[in-house]
Amino acid sequence: MPNFEFVNVGRPGDVKKESTRIRRHVMKDIGKARRKPKKRSQTTVEEGIVTLGEGSEAGSARPLAFPIPRMDGHLSTMVYPTEMDEERLGLARFLFAEARATYIPFRFPWLSMGLSDPAAWHITMANAVLLRNMAPGSSRKPEFNSNVEAMKWYTLSLGSISKRLADPSEKDSEGLVTAVAGFICHDKTATGNFERSEVHFKGLKRLIENKGGLEQLSSPLLRLIICWHDLSGASYRDTTPHFKLPSGSITDIDTGNDTQYLEHLVETWDRDVPALRDIKSAIRATAAIASYINRHSSDPKFWTDEVTAARLLGPALHEVLSLAGRRPLPDNPADPPNYPDAATITREAFRRAALLFLASFKVKFGAGSFEIGRHLDAFWQLSHMTLVDWTSCAPELSLWAHVVVAVQEEESGYRRAWHVRTIVGIMEAMVLTTSGQAFEVVRGIAWVDALVEGRTHTLCEEIDGLVVGNMMQRYPSIPIDLGLEAYFEGFDDRQESGWNNIERNDPDSALI
Helix, strand or coil: CCCCCCCCCCCCCHHHHHHHHHHHHHHHHHHHHHCCCCCCCCEEECCCCEEECCCCCCCCCCCCCCCCCCCHHHCCCCCCCCCCCHHHHHHHHHHHHHHHHCCCCCHHHHHHHHCCCHHHHHHHHHHHHHHHCCCCCCCCCCCHHHCHHHHHHHHHHHHHHHHHHCCCCCCCCHHHHHHHHHHHHHHHHHHCCHHHHHHHHHHHHHHHHHCCCHHHCCCHHHHHHHHHHHHHHHHHHCCCCCCCCCCCCCCCCCCCCCCHHHHHHHHHHHHHCHHHHHHHHHHHHHHHHHHHHHHHCCCHHHHHCHHHHHHHHHHHHHHHHCCCCCCCCCCCCCCCCCCCCHHHHHHHHHHHHHHHHHHHHHHHCCCCCCCHHHHHHHHHHHHCCCCCCCCCCCHHHHHHHHHHHHHHCCCCCHHHHHHHHHHHHHHHHCCCCCHHHHHHHHHHHCCCHHHHCCHHHHHHHHHHHHHHHHHHHHCCCCCCCHHHHHHHHCCCHHHHHHHHHHHHHCHHHHCC
């Protein structure tokens, strides 16, 4: 049946303006007939371990197909979950162009999921409006109610979700799960509103439980993104995650000889410090990530692979956040500590430092990490408590924790100086005389130089400077015999050069 389109021309000069519309209308069907059908593409995650799309392992649920719009030329012919006019298409073009120009973890995967559901697409468009109107240099998006157009899209999304939640045939749909995940994504990454994000997470958890659990979602990508935001929110709030790790997480890493020293320490703690036995899995998972990243960090593409990042960081974050026995920190360092012994304090120091260590990975991968300041504050409260002996129990672990925190603190700040003094005190108890020796211990537990480029050297200078200063205070200079001064004045350049050679070959020979 012919598809007519009527054109109204009020003035003769308008004919030329409307000619483009006429040509497009005539050629539309011809172009469709000539166009060869394109194969539907799938997104494969690292060597076929996890395939995103119809080949997922999610059992009987109908897979949720996610379009992958990478090129602008496809946007006008793409099937959208809602009506799109030219203005809305312009907004979509801006959004995808921005995604191609600026890497942000999970931005393109999320755009694909947003196209799979009306409510998810509405919240995506609301974010696009805010992004388009952000001031240059701004890092956080404003709230939806700050913009009329964004609020319109936001309201459409909320209305769609509310209506479908009341519909028995829709309330368990995977598209609804995707839409709620979109609200969480905005709250966590755009505005940093973790309180509202937690409200959405509780609703999302009920939806997923009604479906039989996270693994019943047909899309591995959706499972991975939900887990990523779950762990990020739990890291910020310092709470146990809502969900278990999704299948496809990287849990078996061959560390080679990288963790030999750590395994020796773990055996010692297991025998001598029973209170540290439950951190074994967490510290091993953290060290395994460090080993993996040290082997891949030289590849620039590694740092823009958000799927590998989530699969890699998830297990260690989950282990650390699932440790039991959290205790409130005192507001006043002089208050009686809520930690009964040195082992309990050391355990909490590891937990906080490990969360900071893993947060630094997220930053390197390009993800926001709002939790860093909170954990730095918590560690400061812990380290600042009176009568804490960091050398009486697992001093190697205490040294590692303080180095991890010190390198994150602001240089020349009071907290940094405090942590450096604590580090040097632990070194003295361990009979370590240089920062190089201290870092051998730290690297033997878990360390990635790529995360702290340039900052390690500065910290080492501060440590060595304090070590030398302490030695000068303890061993004041001894007056030199005047006869020795005359003896040394007689040395010529050749003798002086020979003395330097002796000193280089045998440093102890210089001690007269």
